Amino acid sequence: MGTVHSAAIEPYRVRLFVEDEIVKDAxxxxxxNHRGVERIMEGLPVEKANSLTEKICGICSGVHLWNSVLVAEKGLEIEIPERASYIRIIVGELERIHSHLLYLAHGNEVLGHETFSMRLFYIRETVMELLRMIGGNRVQYGVPIIGGIRPRAELDEMKIQKIREGLDYIEEKVKGFADRFTSxxxxxxxxxxxxPLSRKDALRLAVTGPTLRATGVEFDMRREMECYDPFEFDIITENDGDVKSNLLVRVFEIFESVKIIRQALDNLPEGAIVDRSWEMQDTNITKSYVEAPxxxxxxxxxxxxxxxxxxxIRTPSMANIGAMQYALIGHHITDAQLGIVQCDPCFTCTDRAIEIVNLKR
Known part of the structure; x- marks a missing residue:
């Protein structure tokens, strides 16, 4: 199947080895989608290189920029204002909500339930408009900069009220969808x-994110991120590692993101949104990990x-897509596409690297 398949948003190729319509290998x-982003970034001014990371993915563009900016801030030992950190988290969680809603909509499309799919896309429109209001774009909103956030992303009372109203609407509609879906x-x-993917296999294959949590592993990188320390939220897990568990984890994580955003709005600190007192200097290789959708x-x-x-740059889909090859084995060929998309694969995120090989003549 592929490289273009009617059930896939992005082009890729799947080879299934079957016997009596049962998948024996995949x-x-x-x-x-390869574009060689890492090679293109090499040697660019850091601000321009950071901006380029937003082009890696159109769904999780914000978290790519955020993490790339964090690398510079850690290397240069920049302390960003607390208000800027809260606004980054608000944008990051809104992006998580829109990504999960896209996943649920696409999943229902693969299931053949077009009504649920279109209604989920309609709910997602509220999130996209909130992101446009904050950053100026529905995609690639460009909020984080080294030292804080862009002035255009500052939140006034009008924007805060709009976000609160949007969260109320999203929570109500997603609850309605969840009740109808599960019943x-x-x-x-x-x-x-x-x-299904077992907990043991998920750990062995380095699965990450909601796909890992769907197997019962209670791990979320947000617990390791200092900026999330002021916020209370639950790590959502399911135990079966199948399509149902993957869908349910994303549904319930939407409510946790809503909870985090409300806490951020209720306790939004006063003060500056950017620190421009830092000076550029050389740094060693600096690493940063964040929890993307x-x-x-x-x-x-x-x-x-x-x-x-x-x-x-290492994206979560690299490991998750590989694990799906294993999850398909032993299941009917008609389940294959559903089994692949259960990990919420992002192929543009994955297709970003270039390897230079010296060939001996």
């Missing part, structure tokens, strides 16, 4: 027990004369 090939016996029978996102680079060197 091979998922990525690379169609539909045909849907639940179609997704229960389909392409699909799992742990890694960025690292060094600074030399204000330019980035040795850029490495």
């Amino acid at each position: 091979e998922i090939t990525v690379g169609v 539909d016996p045909m849907i639940m029978s179609r997704i229960t027990g389909v392409c 699909r799992g742990t996102l890694y960025h690292s680079y060094a600074l030399e004369d204000g330019r980035v060197r040795n850029v490495v």
Whole structure:
């Protein structure tokens, strides 16, 4: 199947080896969207390189920029204002909500339930408009900068009220969807027990994010991020690692993101939103990990004369897509596409690297 498949948003190729319509082995090939982002970033001024990271993905563009900016801030030992940190978290959690809603909408499209799919996209529009209001764009809103956030992303009382109203609407509508979705016996029978991944295999295959939590592993990188220390939220887990568990984890994580944003709005500190007192200097390779909507996102680079060197970006879909090859084995060929998309694969995130090989003649 592929490189273009009607059930996939992005192009990739799947090879299934079947016997009596049962999958015996699978091979998922990525690379169609390859753009060589890490190589292009090499040697760019750090502000321009950070901006380029937003182009890695159109769904989680904000968290890529945030993490890339964090690398520079850690290397340069910049303390960002507390208000800026809160606003970054608000934007990050709004992005998580829109990503999870996109996942649920696409999942229902693959299931063949177009009504649920379109209604979820309609709910997602509220999130996209909130992101546009804060950053100026529905995609690639460009909120974090080294030292804080852009002035255009400052939150006044009008914007705060709009966000609160949007959260009330999103929470109400997602609850309604969850009640109808989980009470539909045909849907639940179609997704229960389909392409499960065990906890043991998930850990062995380095699965991350909601796909890992769907197997019962209680790990969320946000617990390791100092900026999330002031916020209370639950780590959502399910135990079966199948399509049902993956869908339910994303549904319940939306409510946790709403909870975090409300806490941030209620306790938004006063003060500056950017620190411009820092000076550029050379740094060694600095690493940063954050919890993107699909799992742990890694960025690292060094600074030399204000330019980035040795850029490495590792996205969560790299491991999760590979694990899906294993999850498909033993299941019917008609479950294959559903089994692949259960990990919320982002192929543009994955297709970002370039390897230079010296060939001996």
